[in-house]
Amino acid sequence: MEKLSCVILVDDDDTTNHINESLIRSLGITDYIFTANDGVQALALLEQQVVVPSAAHPVLLLLDITMPTMDGMAFLEAYQHLPATSRDAIRIVVLTVNMTSANLARVDDLPVAGLASKPLTVEKMDTILQLHFQRKLADG
Amino acid sequence: MEFPPPAPQAVHPTADALFSTLFSISVAGVVILQPMYAADQRTITDFAYVRLNPAAQQLLNLPEAPAGLTLRQRYPHPDHTGIYQFCHDAFVSGQYRQRDVHFQHNDLSTYLWVAAQRSGPYLLVSIADSADLNGLSTSTPLRRAMAQEMQRLQYSPEQPHQSYEAFMQQLAVIIVFSGPNHICRFTNNQYKTLVGDRVLLGHPAREVVPEAVAPAFLEWLDAVYTSGQPLVVPETLAWPATAAPAAATPSTYFTLSLQPMRNQQGQVDGVAVFAYDITQQRNSRLHLHNLNSELASLNVELSAAGRELANSQREIHQLSASFEEWLQQRTQGLEARNSLLTHMNQELDSFVYSASHDLRAPIANLEGLLNEVDRTVPADHPLRPEMQPLLRMMHGAVQRFQQTIGHLTELSRVPQEGELPKTPVDLHAVLADVQLDLTTLLAETNARLIVQVDDCGPIPLSLKHLRSIVYNLLSNALKYRHPDRPPVIRVTCGQMDAAVEIRVQDNGLGLTAEQQQQLFRLFRRLHHHVEGSGVGLFLIKRMVENAGGQLTVQSEAGVGSTFSVILPTE
Numbered sequence: 001m002e003k004l005s006c007v008i009l010v011d012d013d014d015t016t017n018h019i020n021e022s023l024i025r026s027l028g029i030t031d032y033i034f035t036a037n038d039g040v041q042a043l044a045l046l047e048q049q050v051v052v053p054s055a056a057h058p059v060l061l062l063l064d065i066t067m068p069t070m071d072g073m074a075f076l077e078a079y080q081h082l083p084a085t086s087r088d089a090i091r092i093v094v095l096t097v098n099m100t101s102a103n104l105a106r107v108d109d110l111p112v113a114g115l116a117s118k119p120l121t122v123e124k125m126d127t128i129l130q131l132h133f134q135r136k137l138a139d140g
Numbered sequence: 141m142e143f144p145p146p147a148p149q150a151v152h153p154t155a156d157a158l159f160s161t162l163f164s165i166s167v168a169g170v171v172i173l174q175p176m177y178a179a180d181q182r183t184i185t186d187f188a189y190v191r192l193n194p195a196a197q198q199l200l201n202l203p204e205a206p207a208g209l210t211l212r213q214r215y216p217h218p219d220h221t222g223i224y225q226f227c228h229d230a231f232v233s234g235q236y237r238q239r240d241v242h243f244q245h246n247d248l249s250t251y252l253w254v255a256a257q258r259s260g261p262y263l264l265v266s267i268a269d270s271a272d273l274n275g276l277s278t279s280t281p282l283r284r285a286m287a288q289e290m291q292r293l294q295y296s297p298e299q300p301h302q303s304y305e306a307f308m309q310q311l312a313v314i315i316v317f318s319g320p321n322h323i324c325r326f327t328n329n330q331y332k333t334l335v336g337d338r339v340l341l342g343h344p345a346r347e348v349v350p351e352a353v354a355p356a357f358l359e360w361l362d363a364v365y366t367s368g369q370p371l372v373v374p375e376t377l378a379w380p381a382t383a384a385p386a387a388a389t390p391s392t393y394f395t396l397s398l399q400p401m402r403n404q405q406g407q408v409d410g411v412a413v414f415a416y417d418i419t420q421q422r423n424s425r426l427h428l429h430n431l432n433s434e435l436a437s438l439n440v441e442l443s444a445a446g447r448e449l450a451n452s453q454r455e456i457h458q459l460s461a462s463f464e465e466w467l468q469q470r471t472q473g474l475e476a477r478n479s480l481l482t483h484m485n486q487e488l489d490s491f492v493y494s495a496s497h498d499l500r501a502p503i504a505n506l507e508g509l510l511n512e513v514d515r516t517v518p519a520d521h522p523l524r525p526e527m528q529p530l531l532r533m534m535h536g537a538v539q540r541f542q543q544t545i546g547h548l549t550e551l552s553r554v555p556q557e558g559e560l561p562k563t564p565v566d567l568h569a570v571l572a573d574v575q576l577d578l579t580t581l582l583a584e585t586n587a588r589l590i591v592q593v594d595d596c597g598p599i600p601l602s603l604k605h606l607r608s609i610v611y612n613l614l615s616n617a618l619k620y621r622h623p624d625r626p627p628v629i630r631v632t633c634g635q636m637d638a639a640v641e642i643r644v645q646d647n648g649l650g651l652t653a654e655q656q657q658q659l660f661r662l663f664r665r666l667h668h669h670v671e672g673s674g675v676g677l678f679l680i681k682r683m684v685e686n687a688g689g690q691l692t693v694q695s696e697a698g699v700g701s702t703f704s705v706i707l708p709t710e
Contacts, residue, residue, distance in 0.1 A: 013501060019508035026515060066497075097500035118501065119508030122515070 001135050005057035005089070006032035010042040010075070011064040020062060020095075020120050027125060027137060029060075039070030043078055046086070053089035058133060061092045062120070063112075065103060072096070073103060076110040087111065091132045095120060169196030169267035173211065175231055187211040187227055187263065199252075199267055223254070230256040231263045313394070316401070317345055318410035322361045324348070325410065334394055334415045335379045352380050361411050364398040368408045371398040375418065393419045496548040503545065507538045550679065564598030565606050567633060567642065574611045581618050587627040589614075596633035599640060600709055605683040610642075612676040613703050617646035622698070638709055639689075645702040651695040659693060 007030050009017045017035045024033060036042040042061070053059040065072035072094060079087070091113040099107070099115070107115070113132045116124050122137070129135040163170055173187040189206045197204060211224055222239075230237040238255040253268040313334045316326035322345035331340065338348050349357050353376070364371050378392035394415040401410035513531065517523055523531070571591055575582070582589065599606055614629065621627040630645040651659060660681045677691075684691040688708045695701035 013505065015505045016501070016508070019505060019512055022512055023508075023515070066501075097497065097504055118504035119511065121508075121511055 001028075001129075001138055002056070003028070004030040004133065004135075005053045005059050006030050006034060008042065008045055008059065008061045009033065009035045010037075010039070010061065010067070010072070011035075011095070012037050012067040013064070016064070016118065023120055023122070023125065027122065029125070029129070029137075038067045039072065039075030039078065042075055043070075046079075046082065046090075049086075055089055058089040058091060060128070060133070061090055062095045062116075063092055065094060065096045065099065073106065073110075076112065080111050093128055093132070163193045166193055166266075167195055167268075169193060169199040171196045171200070171265040171267065173227060173231075173263040173265060174261060175263065176210065184228055184231065186213075187224070187231075189214075190262065196267060199269060226254065227256060227263055227265065230265075231258050234258045313413070313415035315340060315413045315415075316410060317361060317413065318401070320365060321346065322358070322365070322411065333378065333392065333417060336381050338379070350379050353377070360396070360398055361413075364400050364411045365408055368400045368402075370400060372396070373398070375422065391419070392417060393422045492548050496545045499545050500542070503538060503541050507535075507542070510534055510538065547679075563603075564600050565603045567593045567596050567599050567606070567610075570599075570603070570606050570610050571631060574607065574614055577611065578614060578618065581615065585618050585621055585627055587618055587621070587629060590628070590630040593631060593633045593642075595635065596640065596642070597635065597709075599642070600707055601683075601687055605680075605687070609680040609683060609705060610644075612680045613644040613705075616676065617644060617648060617701075620648045620701075621646070622648050622700075636706070639706050640709055642705040642707075643702055644705075645700065647700040650697040650699045650701055651693070652697045655697075656693055656695055660691070 007024055009020050011017050011020075014035075014037075021033050021035065024030065034045050036045055042063075063072045063075065070078070076092070079092070092111060093114045093116055094107065094112055095116050095118055097118050114128060116128065126137045129137060170193040172190040172192075174190050175184045176186040176188055177183060178185050187210060189202065189209045189211070191205050192200065192202055194204075196202070202209070211227060215223055226237065226239055234257075236255065236257045238253070240253060254265065255267075256263055256265040258264075312328075313330045314326070314328040315324060315331050315334075317323060318325045324340040324343055324345065327340055335348070338350075340348050345358060345361055346354070356376075360371055360373060363369075373396040376394055376396055378394060395418050397414040399412045399414070400408045401412055403409040510531065568591075571593065575589065581587075601609075614631075617629045618627055625647060628647045631643070632645070633640065633642045635641075660677050681691045684705055684707065690704075690706045692704050692706075693701055694704070
């Protein structure tokens with residue numbers, strides 16, 4: 001499987017980030033995993049362009065909704081104002097325990113590739129890769 | 141020295157002169173009256189006094205020519221004496237008329253002999269005092285006394301005019317005593333009513349007055365005789381009967397009036413006793429008095445009762461006032477408590493929501509961590525066999541935890557979803573849909589589902605909630621079936637006043653009264669042999685109640701249960 005350029009984990013819960021990082025690392029999806037604890041840190045990571053995404057090496061951003069300082073919804077609002085070129089190769093998947101119906105309705109209008117419920121599992125990860133990155137985990 | 145007048149001249153005096161002299165000297169009173177006419181100059185309305193001779197002036201106590209005075213002014217009461225009618229008839233007939241007339245004016249009560257005849261435009265009336273004619277010398281003071289009594293009666297406020305009438309009907313007793321020993325000189329016919337069968341005439345009072353009344357009676361006579369002052373005894377008993385015992389005859393009461401009688405020299409030489417029967421008036425008065433005291437005591441009772449009533453009313457008023465106050469306070473308290481409870485409910489809902497939400501993340505992490513443990517177990521160093529079931533049990537616990545939190549989240553959302561659009565729902569369709577969901581369970585349990593909801597109109601509830609309710613009730617009926625018989629579930633419905641009722645009847649395990657009380661509580665599971673969260677009934681009860689309806693159960697342990705959902709159609 002062709003690796004992703006990087007995966008950015010945005011969650012205020014360090015345990016969640018740790019579990020997800022551990023899972024992703026074990027699956028060998030990418031060599032670069034960055035974590036952010038809120039929307040502001042996530043935006044900063046994107047601006048630093050620590051890794052330049054490209055069509056061949058896209059970026060997966062797993063986003064939690066409920067966070068302090070700047071929550072997931074606010075991050076998405078800010079994100080969609082970034083230049084289209086810097087957004088082209090980024091896929092955002094909202095990873096949350098539950099969505100309020102109000103947020104669910106808004107997600108349709110925001111640049112969200114998909115939704116997944118916590119916890120992230122191998123199966124869910126596989127589905128995300130197939131749907132949004134045309135990749136398939138290697139068996140085993 | 142006086143000289144006799146010379147012999148009169150042989151000259152005939154004129155008729156006028158003769159009349160004039162006669163008019164002046166006549167011992168009989170002569171009154172000249174002139175008729176007064178109405179406007180038609182034919183009808184006589186009255187007679188004016190023209191002139192009275194000295195005798196008439198004395199008798200009637202009028203001046204010689206009473207200017208402006210008329211007969212009717214003088215005797216205003218019609219038929220009082222009949223004198224007017226008498227004069228009228230005499231004048232109109234032109235004939236000589238005479239009559240005996242009793243009349244009264246000033247303080248004189250008089251029987252008069254009256255004669256009248258017309259003379260040209262005048263009516264000549266001759267009057268003589270009939271008593272004088274009869275020669276009773278004591279008549280004037282007697283009459284005066286009588287008149288005074290009559291007047292007293294007539295004008296006393298208690299004894300209006302009728303007393304006078306009564307007096308006239310039963311004439312007073314009159315007894316005249318003369319001299320210091322009070323020797324009886326005169327009695328009238330009525331006297332026996334006072335003294336009984338005693339013979340008085342010619343006897344001194346001392347000898348005839350019975351012992352019972354003697355001291356007082358003789359004292360009165362003496363008092364009047366010596367003082368010359370009249371005396372009135374307002375009330376005294378008739379003299380006791382001579383033969384029969386006093387008690388045998390009803391008591392008769394008299395008022396006595398004792399008048400001194402004077403001789404020519406003005407010295408008192410006798411006493412006249414007038415007595416009139418006042419028994420009837422006395423009885424009436426007593427009766428009246430009794431009535432009055434009865435009335436008074438009744439009044440006392442009534443006013444006591446009135447006071448009690450007023451007290452009771454006051455008490456009732458106070459009670460109702462304080463009750464109202466209490467009610468108002470209670471209502472206010474209830475309103476305050478109600479809004480507090482509503483607020484607390486909302487708080488609780490949002491607490492449940494945020495708590496369930498906040499719990500989800502750590503649970504998700506727990507699950508994730510367990511997954512990682514599974515994943516990171518090295519293939520060459522597998523877990524010890526006894527650890528495998530522990531991990532499995534931890535997975536199960538986390539799963540249950542997540543389910544419960546899911547239910548809690550669902551619960552906290554019910555009120556919010558109570559605002560769902562309420563396009564009335566067809567119960568038939570919902571039942572068919574639910575039946576489809578339960579196909580497997582229905583088949584496995586060999587259940588029979590009887591649906592009789594044709595009489596039922598659209599159900600005023602959101603489709604989502606109605607579906608939940610029907611699903612819960614039907615699946616419960618299947619889950620809690622009786623082990624000895626295949627389940628038979630009957631769904632019926634009925635229209636009520638402004639409401640619709642859906643009934644789900646089963647022949648399952650049934651519930652004891654105690655169980656029925658706990659049935660709708662959250663997380664209350666009455667049976668442990670079947671899977672259940674203890675949320676379903678609580679949830680649907682909340683849905684029904686949020687829609688203003690009622691969810692109730694009738695059940696008998698071992699026989700079955702009937703759940704009833706009543707929903708208002710308004």
